[in-house]
Amino acid sequence: MEINLNDLLRKYKSHPYEDHSINAPHTGFVHIHVKEGQEVSGPTGKWKHRPGTLLYVLEREGNPKRMTSKYTGFVAELRSHLDGRFVQAGEPIMVIRHRLSRDEIIDRILREVLHIYPAPQRARYFFTPEIGAAIEKAKTKALTIKEGDEILIMSLMKRDTLLSYDGPSGVLxxxxFKHGDLLEQGAPLFGVCAPDRLPFVEKVIQRIRTEWDD
Structure with missing residues (x-):
C-alpha cells in the first residue's frame, strides 16, 4: 500500500475538521436552540457526566427531549427552517464541525498507514500476560508480532477467550485501549506497522508536530 505523505498532509491542511451529522433520533417537533456558526461543547467532567451544549428539543406527544452535543466544535449546515416543524426519524438537523487537534491529526493518519486490529465483538479486552509484560518493558514500537501469536484475551459473559493475531507481521x-476496557465491536485495539514503514511513520509524526498549528 503506497501512501503519499504530502498528499495526507495536504488533505488535512485543506480541511482540518471532522463533521458530525446531527439527525433526529425519532419523529417529533423540533425546537432549535443554536445558531449557525455558534461554538458548542461536548460532555465535560471527569466522568463526562455534565451534558454538552443544548442543540435542540425534540417533542413527541407532549414529551420534550433535550438533545445535547456530544462533540466540541461549531454549528454548520444548520437547517433553521425546521424550527417548530415536525420531522421524521433520521432527518438531518445540523452538523457539528470539530477542528482536529495536532494529536487527532496524527491519530487519523496513523489509522490510514497502520494495520488496525479491531474488536471482533462488544467485550472487555486484555493483553495476554506475556504480551502485557513485553509492552511494559518495550513500550511498544520494539515488540514484533506475527500471524498466529496469542495476543489478547476477550472477556464476555464471564468467559475468557484467547484471540490470535491474524494480520500481517510487524511492529506493535x-x-x-486500556487493560480491561469495555469496547464496542469494531473499535480499534492496536495498530501494527511493517518494519520497513517505520521511518515513514516517524516522519509523518515529526512533520505534523513541527509544521502543524494546534
Whole structure:
C-alpha cells in the first residue's frame, strides 16, 4: 500500500475538521436552540457526566427531549427552517464541525498507514500476560508480532477467550485501549506497522508536530 505523505498532509491542511451529522433520533417537533456558526461543547467532567451544549428539543406527544452535543466544535449546515416543524426519524438537523487537534491529526493518519486490529465483538479486552509484560518493558514500537501469536484475551459473559493475531507481521506500534476496557465491536485495539514503514511513520509524526498549528 503506497501512501503519499504530502498528499495526507495536504488533505488535512485543506480541511482540518471532522463533521458530525446531527439527525433526529425519532419523529417529533423540533425546537432549535443554536445558531449557525455558534461554538458548542461536548460532555465535560471527569466522568463526562455534565451534558454538552443544548442543540435542540425534540417533542413527541407532549414529551420534550433535550438533545445535547456530544462533540466540541461549531454549528454548520444548520437547517433553521425546521424550527417548530415536525420531522421524521433520521432527518438531518445540523452538523457539528470539530477542528482536529495536532494529536487527532496524527491519530487519523496513523489509522490510514497502520494495520488496525479491531474488536471482533462488544467485550472487555486484555493483553495476554506475556504480551502485557513485553509492552511494559518495550513500550511498544520494539515488540514484533506475527500471524498466529496469542495476543489478547476477550472477556464476555464471564468467559475468557484467547484471540490470535491474524494480520500481517510487524511492529506493535500503537495501543488504543486500556487493560480491561469495555469496547464496542469494531473499535480499534492496536495498530501494527511493517518494519520497513517505520521511518515513514516517524516522519509523518515529526512533520505534523513541527509544521502543524494546534
Amino acid at each position: 506500534y500503537k495501543v488504543y
